[in-house]
Amino acid sequence: MSTFKAPKGTYDLIPPYSAKYLAVRDAISAPLRKAGYGYIETPGFEDVNLFARGVGESTDIVTKEMFTLTTKGGTNLALRPEGTASVLRAALEASLHKKGNLPVKLWYSGSYYRYERPQAGRYRHFSQVGAEAIGAEDPALDAELIILADQAYRTLGLRDFRILLNSLGDKECRPVYREALQAFLRGLDLDEETVRRAEINPLRVLDDKRAEVQKQLVGAPMLRDYLCDACKAYHEEVRALITAAGVAFEDDEKLVRGLDYYTRTTFEFVHGGLGSQSAVGGGGRYDGLSEMIGGPALPSVGWALGVDRTVLALEAEGVELDIPAATSVFAVALGEAKPVLFGLVTELRKAGVAADISYGGKGLKGAMKDANRSGARFAVIAGDRDLAEGVVQLKDMESGEQSAVALAEVVEVLRAKLA
Ligand code: ATP
Numbered sequence: 001m002s003t004f005k006a007p008k009g010t011y012d013l014i015p016p017y018s019a020k021y022l023a024v025r026d027a028i029s030a031p032l033r034k035a036g037y038g039y040i041e042t043p044g045f046e047d048v049n050l051f052a053r054g055v056g057e058s059t060d061i062v063t064k065e066m067f068t069l070t071t072k073g074g075t076n077l078a079l080r081p082e083g084t085a086s087v088l089r090a091a092l093e094a095s096l097h098k099k100g101n102l103p104v105k106l107w108y109s110g111s112y113y114r115y116e117r118p119q120a121g122r123y124r125h126f127s128q129v130g131a132e133a134i135g136a137e138d139p140a141l142d143a144e145l146i147i148l149a150d151q152a153y154r155t156l157g158l159r160d161f162r163i164l165l166n167s168l169g170d171k172e173c174r175p176v177y178r179e180a181l182q183a184f185l186r187g188l189d190l191d192e193e194t195v196r197r198a199e200i201n202p203l204r205v206l207d208d209k210r211a212e213v214q215k216q217l218v219g220a221p222m223l224r225d226y227l228c229d230a231c232k233a234y235h236e237e238v239r240a241l242i243t244a245a246g247v248a249f250e251d252d253e254k255l256v257r258g259l260d261y262y263t264r265t266t267f268e269f270v271h272g273g274l275g276s277q278s279a280v281g282g283g284g285r286y287d288g289l290s291e292m293i294g295g296p297a298l299p300s301v302g303w304a305l306g307v308d309r310t311v312l313a314l315e316a317e318g319v320e321l322d323i324p325a326a327t328s329v330f331a332v333a334l335g336e337a338k339p340v341l342f343g344l345v346t347e348l349r350k351a352g353v354a355a356d357i358s359y360g361g362k363g364l365k366g367a368m369k370d371a372n373r374s375g376a377r378f379a380v381i382a383g384d385r386d387l388a389e390g391v392v393q394l395k396d397m398e399s400g401e402q403s404a405v406a407l408a409e410v411v412e413v414l415r416a417k418l419a
């Protein structure tokens, strides 16, 4: 072991375990790629003010969880704590909203950083796959994203998850509700920090996980009763479209989520096997965000699914992903056969066959051990005598059967057998 360890709250992804992460990212992005979402990649850090303004000055993410740094040139940066603000910043910078049809549909996959108290399912470095549909106000778009996330989880084999859905209203009705909620909260017995939160962002008090706070919230005014007709109609349409798609959800009128930019539709995917870190993903509509970061009005909707927690959820349900062995053919060279088999492996790889060879001058026993460990379906074994006859021994690693195949034909034979 070296003197160094992975920093607190982080972990390394190591084979073969790491293959699960690739499979999860692939499964989450596949439905997006087939639904017209284009891939976007943005830097791992941004101007700290992008998040302060975009995510919200009073949010936990901005006040407590950002990793910030000052460059030698004096620029204040933050490691990205989430994806939406960066993606919207990039879309505006490239004027994507002016170049094609709206909405601009984008998906991303990457690392995110939050200075949190590390625990199971909560890390300081984690990864998300996310999707954003920018520049259109259409309930079908909100529904599409929820349906695609549901499809992603179902193809992975997850069953024990629920979709919580709510509407946060818009700039017409939310301020009225906000006042009513604030008036209610002022009458409660809350600690100093929560009193401050109630003044800056009262909706987030509803999200407080503490029992002593939740107890007092009984009888609080509910946003549902304050939604304007336009928001109500919009929400009903989202609900109807998701229902028609056969996707089950639960109305959760207390769902507010921890970021300031959400309007109207908000949702969260929660899993039953994760203890208190139960949210595997979440998202919603953010009609005001573009203007908050200096852009034009661009009503948008998106989500981010946590890859780490999705892997934990799969494990909690005992789902084994169908991950094919990395190697299909493993070459074992004896005597002077190494250069010939090395050439054969190169040819197999060019032909699209996943192939590997034993390294380090091992004998038959050691090299066969390598072949077994690789999980390869076939081993190609050859020594001087085989090559003199122009053949290699092809061993079926499942049945144990072995037969001689002409060296000149072995690529085609293997391709056919593996097809
Ligand atoms: P939580 O309520 O658990 O703190 P959040 O509301 O902060 O979650 P989002 O900002 O909505 O989470 O991020 C979307 C997803 O990213 C989460 O549902 C979760 O799967 C994942 N995620 C967020 N923070 C972390 C973290 N610190 N470690 C691992 N995964 C995380």
Ligand code: MG
Binding pocket: 258
């Ligand atoms: Mg959080």
